[in-house]
Amino acid sequence: MRKKIPKIKEFPDDGRIWRVDWFGGVERNEQVPSEPKIQLIISPVVDESDFAASRAVNHAERQVISIGVGQLPLVTIGSLWQNRRRLISTAGxxxxxxxxxxxxxxxxxxxxxxxxxxxxxxxxxxxxxxxxxxxxxxxxxxxxxxxxxxxxxxxxxxxxxxxxxxxxxxxxxxxxxxxxxxxxxxxxxxxxxxxxxxxxxxxxxxxxxxxxxxxxxxxxxxxxxxxxxxxxxxxxxxxxxxxxxxxxxxxxxxxxxxxxxxxxxxxxxxxxxxxxxxxxxxxxxxxxxxxxxxxxxxxxxxxxxxxxxxxxxxxxxxxxxxxx
Known part of the structure; x- marks a missing residue:
């Protein structure tokens, strides 16, 4: 999966694993008006024993990032990302x-x-x-x-x-x-x-x-x-x-x-x-x-x-x- 799915630059590039918690709203893309952006709510993983568990992430460091809707096919809730690349493991x-x-x-x-x-x-x-x-x-x-x-x-x-x-x-x-x-x-x-x-x-x-x-x-x-x-x-x-x-x-x-x-x-x-x-x-x-x-x-x-x-x-x- 690492080879098939390209990097998404909006994800953090800090070595940590980040979990997609939910989808947010859609907003206008000033750079590319024909491709709106959709929000992703993401949190850093702190416990890998169960990626879906509430305790698996640090809620205090939750972030909201926005990606072009053209990248929506690459992202699901529970998907895990590290250094802007999607991992094989998932939550759920x-x-x-x-x-x-x-x-x-x-x-x-x-x-x-x-x-x-x-x-x-x-x-x-x-x-x-x-x-x-x-x-x-x-x-x-x-x-x-x-x-x-x-x-x-x-x-x-x-x-x-x-x-x-x-x-x-x-x-x-x-x-x-x-x-x-x-x-x-x-x-x-x-x-x-x-x-x-x-x-x-x-x-x-x-x-x-x-x-x-x-x-x-x-x-x-x-x-x-x-x-x-x-x-x-x-x-x-x-x-x-x-x-x-x-x-x-x-x-x-x-x-x-x-x-x-x-x-x-x-x-x-x-x-x-x-x-x-x-x-x-x-x-x-x-x-x-x-x-x-x-x-x-x-x-x-x-x-x-x-x-x-x-x-x-x-x-x-x-x-x-x-x-x-």
Whole structure:
């Protein structure tokens, strides 16, 4: 992992190990207006026996750093950094949640500092999030508890949408709503309903792996809404004169899924009842709106054979302008 993930210069270069505790707000980047910055709340590690434990870090030396959103795919809560490089070790343990229902009835938006039944959603004695108190989370009902699984919205964005630097910049800058032609050529995108096949004409800046995320966004109303929410929420708070905002988003699908996550269990006031703070999403079985994808690009000489493609009039549009 050390070789694959580049240095992030905003992290301390002091020889100590630093833990990412939480995501903070998003703020304007004066140097690069097209790439906003997102805050990271970090603390130095003083006890390596359990990186997720509250005692593992020195809270008095907690810092807030800001990185460009293009680096968001590289960072998770609980990731450990030394001399600006990410370490292989991480805080938290892996758990699989099976048969989770993702729906408006089972998922709700809540702030990190919410008070539930007279107690903090995230008790300070178990996990301190510093300047991330106003950050939004999605709470999924689990075993009768409306707040059983708590996932920071920034992690939803990182895992489902901002999976690469180019996608992160496009999502936070609002290109899917205001400048779709910078991502794809809409006139040459479509959907083959017979084969459930997504057809994309990507701009050259985006990779083939980006195509699966882009195809999902353009063919799933939930995913398109999730992406629009990111930029729209930033604009909403900017209009209100706030220099720092907390992005909103949602799951890119609805229905039943299995989620494998890295998390930290938090006891509640009820006997033997636990809530789970998700540090990082690792795997999700939520369905894509297509079974296969054909990806062409501006700088490719490859074209699908005529016999393998549907006539243009038989293709469904991949992008519905009514979502604008």
């Amino acid at each position: 343990r892996t758990k699989l949640f099976s048969n989770l229902e993702i729906s408006p009835e089972k998922v709700r938006v809540i702030k990190s500092d919410a008070i539930i039944d007279g107690a903090p959603l995230i008790p300070k004695r178990y996990h301190q999030i510093g300047a991330g108190l106003s950050a939004k989370c999605l709470a999924i009902e689990w075993q009768g508890d409306h707040y059983g699984i708590i996932i920071p919205v920034a992690e939803i964005i990182r895992f489902y949408y901002a999976t690469s630097t180019d996608l992160a910049k496009a999502i936070f800058f609002g290109d899917f709503r205001h400048n779709l032609t910078s991502i794809v050529n809409p006139a040459e995108c479509g959907f083959n309903p017979v084969e459930r096949q997504c057809i994309l004409k990507l701009r050259k800046e985006f990779s083939d792996s980006d195509a699966f995320i882009i195809g999902r966004i353009l063919n799933s109303p939930e995913a398109l809404t999730g992406v629009h929410l990111v930029h729209d929420s930033l604009i909403k708070y900017a209009v209100q004169g706030k220099s720092r905002t907390y992005p909103e988003s949602n799951f890119p699908f609805s229905g039943i899924t299995n989620l494998r996550v890295r998390l930290k269990p938090i006891p509640t006031s009820e006997d033997k009842k636990w809530r789970f703070i998700v540090f990082a999403l690792e795997h999700c079985t939520g369905p894509f709106p297509f079974d296969s994808i054909i990806c062409d690009r501006d700088n490719s000489n490859l074209r699908p054979e005529d016999d393998d493609d549907l006539p243009r009039e038989q293709k469904e549009a991949a992008y519905d302008p009514r979502h604008e």
